[in-house]
Amino acid sequence: MQFKLENGQPAENASVILSMIEKKENRKALLTDQLGIIRIPADGIRYRLYATFMGMESVVDTLIADVKKDTLQYTFRQSITELAEVLVSSRKKLLEVKDDRFIYNVGADSMARSKSLSQVLSNLPFVTVDGAGEVQVAGQTSYRVLMNGKETALFVSSIAQALRSFPAEIVSRIELITSPAARYDAEGITAIINIVTKKFGGYKGFQTLYTSNLTHFSTGLTLTGRTGKLGITLNATSDGTWKPLTEYRTIVTTPLSASVYKERTLNVADAAKRLTNAATMEVNFEMDSLHSVIGYISTDRTSTDNGLQQDVITQLDGGTYDKGYITANGKDRSPGLTAGLDYKQIAKKNPKKEFLFRFNWRGNSNQINTTNVQKYQTFHKWMINQSAARNDEYTFQLDAIPLASDKYTVEAGVKTILRRASADYTSRFTFDKDSNYIKDSANSNRFNYEQQVYAAYGTISAKFGKNSFRIGLRLERTNIKGMFSNLSAAVQEDYLSLIPNFYWSRKTGQNSSVSLAYNLQLLRPYITSLNPFVNNIDSFHISYGNPGLGPQQIHKLVAQLRYNKGNLFFTTTLMGSFSNNQILSYRLFNAATGITAVTFGNAGKEQLISLGGSINYQFSKKFKAGLWGDIRYVDIQNRLQKEQHSYGYSGIVGNFFSWDAGNRFSLSGSGGVDVRNVSLLGRRSPYIFYQINSGYHIIKNKLFATINWNNVHSDYFTLRTHFQDNAVRSETTAKRLYRVIFVGFQYTFGKLREDVGRKKGIVNDDIL
Template identity: 25%
Template sequence: MKFKLFAFCVIIIGLFTAEAQSPIAKKIRLTGQVIDADTNEPLEYATIVLQSVKNPNNVTGGITDAEGKFNVEANSGVYNIRVEFISYGTYEIKNQNLTKNKDLGVIKLSLDVAQLEAVEVVSERTTVEVRLDKKIYNIGKDLTTSGGTVSEALNNVPSVTVDIDGAISLRGNENVRILINGKPSAMAGFGSTEALRQLPADAIEKVEVITSPSARYDAEGTAGILNIVLKKEKTLGVNGSANLTMGYPNSSQITTNFNYRTDKFNIFNTLGYFYREPPGNGFFDNRYEDGKFDRIIEDRDMSRKDKGFNMNIGMEYFINDQSSITGSFFTRLSDEQDVTENKTERFINSVVDSRTNRKEEENEDDTNYQVSLSYINKFNDEGHQLTADLQYSFDDEDVLSNIIENATYPNNSLIASENIYEIETQKDYLIQADYVLPMGEAQFEAGYRGDFEKEQNEYRLDTLDRNSNEYITNNDLSNIFDYTENVHALYTQYGNKFGKFSFLLGLRLENTQLIGKVKTLDGTPVDNIPGINVEANFDKNYLGLFPTVNLIYELNEYENISIGYNRRINRPRGWFINPFPSRSSRTNVFQGNPDLDPAYANAFDVGYLKRWEKITFNTSVYYQRETNAFERIQEETGETTSDGIEIIRSIPINLATNQRVGFEGSLMYNPSRKLRFNGSFNYFHFDSDGEFNGIDYGTKSSSWFARFSSKVTLPGKIDWQTNAFYMGPRENSQTKSEGMFSLDLAFSKDILNDNATISFNVRDLLNSRKRQSFTESYDANGNLRFTSESEFQWRERQFNISFIYRFNQPKERNGRGGGNNRNGGGEDMDFEG
């Protein structure tokens, strides 16, 4: 089936390519030389821009060599010609009818200080663009994340929060889909955001917050989509940067970006290596109504040694002016060595009965790579185009955990010794084709997407038998789980613009197949699962329609109103369905639920945007109703450990409904070049209902979060940035979490003729980024069974110093983009507000 789909895509591409290449437009050449008007020195890397008068989105051009000379090839036609160089005034001639080769001679450019300052402002600040189906945040010079990770950068994007466990939420909802360059990617991880804690923030160009996704995007993620777009320089020539970061607690990272672009190809490469030792801690106070102990206090210390390497390399080859093909390879290798020590006090009738010390050493090796091939064919300059993508991803995680627990009071003795082996492999295949047909102000789109995932998880628990002094495999908890997820999707959408009114209507059809098989380590099929009354093996098939509606009305050039509606799906990941329990300790197990069904959501959004000369204000009101919503609950298993401790199980379930309504607003204020402020606020209320095993897990709660960022240029051209974030109290069916505040601080200065920047930052200055929560669990009769009060800190306060050096890419060029834009027009129905 996959081969047939691939063959079909290849045939379609071939047919459209043949159509695009006939007839062939006449070629002309534009030559000349660019020099400094005062010194008569040649200006290398000056940009020559040819913009079609008939279709302004059709932009081509080139760049000068070391002697300031240029030789640009283009189709014959009428063009506006510009010659630009950073901090110099622009040379421009309009309406040039180029039917044959033309020599512009010697062009002299003069310095323009005002232009230099304007460019610098644009390159450093974060700006927002509102489109029919998304908001685009162009990440500026964020000093607080210099030397940081993608996860840390995302935490500074409005509407987005990243908790201390690394879980990413959109408007307070964790069911968010993460894409890299518009596609699911090994860079973002599959079903986990851990990979984003290892990728450098320097690689990000912009983040698209898609709360009302159009039909082009897959329907996964009831909260919406975050699309992370990586940097790929568009300017001709060789350019790049290197970033070296050192930090305390022990942390180091080096990242390099390299780009080489000519008229025929563009080579891009990012390399990164990191080593970190981030300390963490936790405290848990658990009280039980039954069992040998009525109270257990746990004090945890976590030390880690994480190191890894990542590489992304690719090349775009321009077959002709209409078509190009891009191939890329990504790999990530990491080695994590984590040690967690847990000191425990156990009480009977409020008197200390015993103390234990538990030490867990976990070693994880992660190998991840991805191969991508992308083809684009532009039939004309109006945006008529076909794109096709093929992608293969592979992920292998090998984890070995050694757990030893000893009694330290009233006597010293060994309680338990365990070895846990986990091997998880995942293969993901993606086939995608998209067709865009402009029709004047209107645009029609259609496409297909196939996503095929195969995952195997092998879990083995060996426990020390103190009688024989040998490790014995616990067959009740050891297993192999095979999981397959196949998704086929067809979509079509139509957009148009009538004066100040724009709309984009779409419909997506998706078929989802979920297959799970459980077997023992020797390959024997398993039907009965301990602890839950459901079948271990399953083969489920879902067919769904997902409509989208996006509207924008422009009140004037600087003000608009938007309305969006979409239907979404949240598919359970493999570890949420794996029915065999795994455990983080002898007393806490996590067990997947193979009876878990996808959740569906209908979402509505009404937004308002207003721009003034120095202020941008953006706000929206949203409502979402989700059925079969996921909820993780804790319950007693009815079992105890050998020393009499109740064993608690966490399990995901489908609740009946979850309704969420909220309001968000953001304000960007730039009173001067030396002073900038950003602020955002999000308030939401959710109401969920549903029961499991006779227990009502419904709840109502409200919460909010806010962030503030300021950037000031001090004397000596030293930049000072402050980021503050507060997450309000929140609760679900069993757990209440306290509010959390964090503060980041950073300073930077440009050196070496602005080719380099040195910066210092402190993340979590007050060491206050901690999760404090309280959990209660009741039985079916409404009787309290146990409570847990906890505090958890993933990483303590961090100090970093960074040095960035740019070659052929001075700071003033950042964010300006080059003049040779081969990707202009047609890709999105982007009627900007």
């Protein structure tokens, strides 16, 4: 039998009770599927039917389940009685665990109303958001943000600003997937944040404006609306700094054997001013209940102006000193454009079966111009470096769920990524300011780079009693061809990658479960790591890429224990990973010239083991808090330079709280200590961070003012990095900008109407 609404749309999730007339104690309670259908056996039994749907009159009938009859059709009629401004409170838990994902039910959180996604995202385990809106998952930024299970142009330019300008009010839930399935690219993605929006009619607007004592500013506007089958979302953001911000470093390099100098000290002042503008339009059209299409276009532009001042003191043999300085000024302009199309089709008889097609194009260009002066007692040098680059990426993807039931699901898909990049680097120099500049042929090149990735995957998911399994396999073929004008031969690679994926979970009790996951991550080298162009702003400290880099493989095994009862949520994670061809950045010191060079290679052998945990507790409707962290042991060695071997403990610990102190005032905060992993470029000292955010509703649920206090006890935070091998010792002391105070305003406007609520003025905070 099928249930519909007056407008002909399927009545999804309608409640249906079937009672056997002859056996009054025998009842069946059912929910309709996405097509408004429930299925019962044609057993000739007489039933009394009672069906309800929110905002509609109940349907009552007596029927016989007879095979001779066609599908019974019922229609829910509009209830005559209207209610004004009713809030339907959800009974869902704020945090849940379902198979391979943690779920934060935004719609069930009354404290999330009139806030942005950026302000509520830290409710997820292991997720932190700083005062500038930057998001990390377990201290890492290697995650991907999806919306309703699909990539979106909203998060192409700046994830932080897009999340800051997106209203939490139209979001049903946010999912954190820490073991991505085979359908997702294996390119170094450690987690997926999936934002699931509500189904609504009407429109909603959300405007933000922030500024800081360090001249940061950001503003964003999101307009989203739906009428009938058509939905449109517009988003525009702008963020940057009013004036350059300066950070300081002191670098002391000491050769451990005879060299052209005994010690070299750099005192560096590095200033940068940045501006990013972005705009996105996304159109969603539901052709009918089974077919939908989404089209989007996004444009962005980032401008960065850099200024570098280095005072150089070089201690020579005999106790003499050579004093000099280096200045550099650069302009970086990067405009980009993104466009794409998503098509989705749901099977009529089984809505769990679906077919999806996706096309995406991303194109951007990059113009960099740098002027550089090096003045020492022994020589003077002037340089001009110019770069013009173009990158295009085309993605074609087909995904299908051909088999699906309550017990198992089979997914399959194919994907093609075509990347095209070109660049023209020119370096010119002179030793006499009044003379003509000479082209540095050894450090000027033109290249064309092509990469094709062809992938196919399959996944089987199944549930047996208390156990859930997912087994996936992804096959990728990668073809690379690069032509560099300063290399005699083309760089060519063609390789196959077989990427397995496994996930198992078991419900060990009413409120607890365990899981075990294995996946293989593949990280292809970026073009910046391949390009042999030499960055020689400082002639004694250079860096360049390696055209011979191959892909990096990381094997990862993760075990988790999750417990969720009432207001308490707890999880602990044990993780181990191994890579024998890690792409690492390492140093080479030439004692004869005194030059330190930094380059890349598939030379890393890394072993990592970590133990982490997260605990969240909802003390009341107005106060919640959490604590999370992990401790890691890392052992990493350079297989090309055996003496470069680092190992030791690292980790991160963090906490957060959120308190609605009254009808209008709120207070929240977070903080922690981050000890970064050891690396072959040195070991960094711990970094301490904290923030307090106070907010006030000037107009309830409309205008919200906030002040965000970050690390207020000091203007700068000092970080120290130590490096030593058999050839050289280096000590770096960096002073990072630390105290930041943001003042912001958020304005919400517009009216939403939930599709499942047909009564006037109903707002339902738990739409799935």
